[in-house]
């Protein structure tokens with residue numbers, strides 16, 4: 001099975017969030033099932049020098065994008081057994097950050113076209129499947145059928161579109177349909193991409209891809225409803241036969257407390273006393289009182305509305321004002337949340353420590369030293385931190401939505417079973433009461449707490465199971481004759 005995995009970020013070359021973790025881990029897991037999975041991604045300028053210096057240029061060509069004639073270089077690097085192809089164009093990818101530019105849609109369109117054009121030049125590798133991820137790659141299924149549909153090399157290639165986050169869709173001016181894509185005259189494409197007065201890249205992929213997946217079964221159901229559908233629930237219901245959810249895993253080579261070189265003291269899963277030294281070191285590093293029995297809560301997150309930080313904003317005063325807890329916060333994002341955490345760190349320096357940065361080392365230290373991880377997300381396609389936390393004996397407190405619902409079994413008073421704590425409604429006081437329930441159990445003595453840690457630590461979130469499900473999906477697609485597109 002030959003799979004080309006197209007993605008905008010893959011760790012350790014580029015990562016802005018969970019997407020980069022998936023890009024860095026799933027292809028390797030696919031290879032372990034016997035598939036020849038290779039990754040294709042932009043050559044971002046921020047790639048660490050140690051990789052940049054090992055990259056080899058394999059070929060280059062000139063490419064049309066609308067009226068533009070553009071240089072496209074293809075470079076290659078083998079890492080942990082996986083071949084990575086990098087698309088090089090300095091105008092588009094020699095930037096400080098991965099995203100956040102006025103021409104992001106143009107950069108994405110360039111990447112998609114480059115992926116398809118370079119295929120025919122690759123020696124000894126022809127993909128049967130192109131697996132696309134999020135809106136940046138979502139023109140691949142569209143262009144494959146619109147530009148290359150009848151071409152003998154391309155006609156039997158199938159596409160999978162994985163939605164990691166439906167909120168980001170790639171919406172741009174309608175004018176770009178002709179200007180960027182040269183598809184003004186493609187009547188069906190115009191309809192399928194159309195989004196009011198604009199065009200929507202992801203909507204296009206949802207129509208054109210042979211299969212659509214999301215990163216958890218619950219999210220796959222949720223996005224068919226208007227509340228979670230971000231305006232695309234209609235298209236998703238229309239294509240529900242092709243829509244499924246496959247849970248992400250975590251990379252156990254990176255996230256294992258017994259071999260983690262970034263934490264002060266390693267410990268084995270189940271031997272949770274090993275966390276004590278890490279907690280002490282973390283409290284010390286964060287300048288919090290060195291108190292072993294004070295529950296140490298943490299938030300490790302991108303600071304966006306999605307992550308439920310509005311609920312946190314509502315209850316922080318009440319929580320920090322009256323409860324004996326500590327809170328470690330790590331992340332960056334919307335300035336209003338950054339300001340909020342600075343404010344509370346200033347007001348309660350003995351209780352809240354905020355590190356407003358993207359700091360991998362600190363994240364590992366928090367997982368190792370912390371007691372509870374807060375993830376009150378408004379929606380969560382999968383979520384990775386809760387799975388890492390569980391592996392490190394840190395108990396997650398989550399809103400039961402999407403992947404959080406699929407990975408955390410809420411604690412039951414009646415049976416004492418569970419792998420974390422959960423609440424249902426997007427309501428600040430439900431969060432507060434759930435935190436208090438967890439804190440009460442923690443303070444009640446080690447037995448009940450240990451039981452939750454043990455069950456959480458025993459959960460299997462390796463990539464193996466996910467990889468097997470993807471391969472099954474790919475095989476099903478390859479057996480199928482290409483389906484005509486559903487007519488609108």
Ligand code: GLC
Nearest residue numbers: 018019164215381382383384
């Ligand atoms: C996005 C989602 C997150 C998911 C990640 C990887 O960042 O918000 O829930 O875990 O993608 O699939």
